[in-house]
Amino acid sequence: MLEVSGLTKRYGDILAVDDVGFRLEKGEVAAFLGPNGAGKTTTLRIVTGYLPPTAGAVVIGGVDLRREPTKAKRMVGYLPEIPPLYPEMRVEGYLRFVGKLKGLRKQELEKAIEEAIDRCRLKDVRRRFVYALSKGYRQRLGLAQAILGNPGLLILDEPTAGLDPAQIVDMRSFILELKGSHTILLSTHILSEAAQICNRVLIIHKGKLVGDGTLEQFATGRSLEETYMGLVAYS
């Protein structure tokens, strides 16, 4: 579903992402795990076509992102680090706006909106203005926007960051419900979150991919925690 190879991003002197490559099969749920400043956001922005890479290639569902960006983007739902919302819109209006830009029409559009509202539990606030939403609901709306129209690949950048414990539990359960119907790549700096939601963990540190394996692989032999700390703590 997603194939990333040789991905490199330079900001002037800073090497934010350094030769990152991995492959996600259809249906996989992978955590992109790393401390702050590791290069998670930068990588995800490149994968979604927001930023160009300095080098490397991204192939989504067999489509090269650079050659056919629009076709590739059709298969991706993206929740950026800061949910990209318009304060002056209503919840429903915002989803309708995004849905139209995703190319959905009429009944298909209305059905997709209902489904997203239902899945992200936005029913109670559907007529509210975005500026009046709490942080938790904003994040839900950001997720609803991403899953609108059921794209095959979901890219979620720290979906639980900045939420209170109850909201974190909600958000994790929404993501767990999406498991199976979507391929998901989510970034986090919380180890337990990666272990709880995902089957696969990609560890990134200082722009480099330093670990890649399934939960089972990490469970046998050294634990995920040991590996993570070993990789991230020193160097």
Place this chain on the structure above:
Amino acid sequence: MRKTMTIALKDLRAYFVSPIGYTVLSVFLLLTGWLFNGLINRYIMITMYYQQMGDPSAFRDFNLNTQILTPFFHNMVFVFIFIVPLFTMRLFAEERKMRTDELLMTLPLEDIHILMGKFFAGLSFLGIVLISTVVFPILLVIYGNPDVGPIFSGYLGVFLVGAAFVSVGLFASFTTENQVVAAIVSFVIFLLLYLININVPEAESLLKSVLMYLSLFDQMDSFAKGLIALPNIVYLVSFCVLGLFLGKIAIEIRRWR
């Protein structure tokens, strides 16, 4: 086209849910109204002066069209210099500030959808602003008998010049996430375009005709006099295309930097 219209509608609506739309509309009406009032007063004064002189030959070419409508349209274009940057500055800079550009740039959209959507939003707002000024010429028609044709051609000219302004303002908005910077950039460009032919040599020369042709503002002359001339339309439409083309380049630079 559907995606373009979706973006255009969203941005047009955004003008009226924040104070910016109403503010720009009021300020434009206030300024043009004030200038219109000045033209009327001047007209009355001159009329009274000539009546006292009792010299009918002085009234040749002296009518509501030449004395009020033509300068009124020129005034409107002058007011654009200050007003257009105020409503084009937000078009893309705001998306960047709010981080919603990350949504627009990762949705399955072509650059042209974003560019034209924003352009149509600016054009529609310009149209609303212009329609709101129709009261002034209507007053003239009610209380006087101006030639009506130049009112239509004048508005067409003002709209086309305004569209050229909008394309430049939109380009400026693509270059920065700071709205104030975007406004200043477009303001400076408009001012340069306004001043371009102020220092030209008096005598007829090639330089003079080139500068006259380049000046966005002189394009208004024939429209304001009631003439819809093809070269002017071609000039103004090409100007828009150039502005949009620069905007397209600015998006591409953002995408590939």
